[in-house]
Amino acid sequence: MDLTLPPHEGSKLSVVDMHTGGEPLRIIVGGYPSVPGPTLLSKRRHVREQLDHLRRVLMFEPRGHYDMYGALLVDSELPEADIGVLFMHNEGYSTMCGHAVIALGRFAVDYKLVKEPRSPETQVNIHCPCGLVKAFVEVSDGQTGAVRFHSVPAFAFATDVVVKVEGHGDVQVDISYGGAFYAFVDAQKFGLDVNKSRTRDLVDAATAVTKAVKAQVKLNHPVSEDLAFLYGTILTDGKDEYSSEPTSNVCVFAEAQVDRSPTGSGVTARVALQFHKGLIKLNQTRTFQSGATGSQFTGRAVEETVCGDFKAVVVEVSGRAFYTGVSHFVQEANDDLTQGFLLK
Numbered sequence: 001m002d003l004t005l006p007p008h009e010g011s012k013l014s015v016v017d018m019h020t021g022g023e024p025l026r027i028i029v030g031g032y033p034s035v036p037g038p039t040l041l042s043k044r045r046h047v048r049e050q051l052d053h054l055r056r057v058l059m060f061e062p063r064g065h066y067d068m069y070g071a072l073l074v075d076s077e078l079p080e081a082d083i084g085v086l087f088m089h090n091e092g093y094s095t096m097c098g099h100a101v102i103a104l105g106r107f108a109v110d111y112k113l114v115k116e117p118r119s120p121e122t123q124v125n126i127h128c129p130c131g132l133v134k135a136f137v138e139v140s141d142g143q144t145g146a147v148r149f150h151s152v153p154a155f156a157f158a159t160d161v162v163v164k165v166e167g168h169g170d171v172q173v174d175i176s177y178g179g180a181f182y183a184f185v186d187a188q189k190f191g192l193d194v195n196k197s198r199t200r201d202l203v204d205a206a207t208a209v210t211k212a213v214k215a216q217v218k219l220n221h222p223v224s225e226d227l228a229f230l231y232g233t234i235l236t237d238g239k240d241e242y243s244s245e246p247t248s249n250v251c252v253f254a255e256a257q258v259d260r261s262p263t264g265s266g267v268t269a270r271v272a273l274q275f276h277k278g279l280i281k282l283n284q285t286r287t288f289q290s291g292a293t294g295s296q297f298t299g300r301a302v303e304e305t306v307c308g309d310f311k312a313v314v315v316e317v318s319g320r321a322f323y324t325g326v327s328h329f330v331q332e333a334n335d336d337l338t339q340g341f342l343l344k
Contacts, residue, residue: 006332009333012031013031014031014326017326020264020322022261022295023069023261024324025104026064026071028071031329033054040127040128044129047072047086047093052092056340058070059088059090060340063329066343067257069097069099072085072087076127078125080132082114083104083108083125083126085128087100089255093129095227096180096265098267098268099261099264101128105124105135105321108137109122120139121137121138126149129226130227132152147320147321148319150302150314150315151265151268151316154176155311158175159273160172161173161174163212163216164216165208165212166211171185176270177269178265178269178315181229182234182270184234186237187238190205194235199292205235207233210252217230223308232257235291240273240277246296248288248290249266250290251263259292261290261295268299268315270299272301280300282302283302284301285298295319298319299315299316301316
């Protein structure tokens with residue numbers, strides 16, 4: 001049977017679907033309007049204010065689901081960038097996404113978005129809203145493989161902050177930045193285990209922490225106020241001392257969205273936090289495991305730097321991404337649900 005597009009209104013929306021450690025990435029490759037703006041952050045503001053209906057069409061049901069994640073390729077103002085990207089999810093638009101960078105590294109090489117692929121590794125410069133992220137893609141016999149990336153400067157914003165969490169009283173958290181801000185807390189403080197507890201219970205605890213931190217802690221970022229917001233909460237197994245054994249965590253971000261992977265920007269922020277506390281040394285590699293799926297990333301601090309007045313590190317995160325399909329999505333004018341919906 002030859003498949004053709006069904007009757008529809010407007011342009012088709014074309015995507016390539018991938019996953020990194022189980023976390024989906026829907027890369028939008030066609031049908032999206034050109035996004036104006038002199039900078040990537042201005043483009044992010046434009047899609048949020050003018051084109052948000054398309055995020056709902058592609059991320060929400062019936063074409064997506066509550067935990068879908070997307071990437072829109074856009075032009076970058078940075079001459080050294082191979083691609084620019086805007087990230088989207090169930091709530092809006094994030095500033096950094098490590099699992100997406102890993103997938104986009106493979107995608108950029110496979111779809112010939114870099115000029116000269118090289119073996120054994122091809123560098124792909126990806127301009128994210130948080131800044132330029134350098135990805136390094138394994139290439140062997142023309143096949144792409146594992147990807148590592150070097151983060152923007154990552155830093156511990158505040159440690160041992162006490163917030164009043166509804167239903168739990170005073171809870172001590174750390175806040176760290178890895179391209180996005182996260183609150184970190186040991187799941188055991190809620191009587192939970194990131195590897196064994198019900199996902200619903202982990203989501204409820206993390207969401208309560210996120211709500212408390214947003215209300216009680218003022219964040220700021222030296223580069224731009226567009227970056228100064230709490231993206232989510234990462235519950236950990238509490239194993240922050242350096243070890244050759246994996247340490248597990250679960251990230252709950254945006255509107256109670258659960259990351260299936262170990263969370264690339266979360267690993268970045270967690271390594272920066274551990275380095276700040278003297279728990280890990282430069283170039284010591286740790287393995288981070290998703291409590292949701294068991295998938296793993298590795299992370300290590302590779303360089304000391306600064307971000308404004310904050311002492312910071314560049315973090316290298318490594319993982320693997322895989323293709324799951326290619327799709328063309330359409331809309332029909334008489335479909336009352338064509339703009340998308342979510343079940344919470």
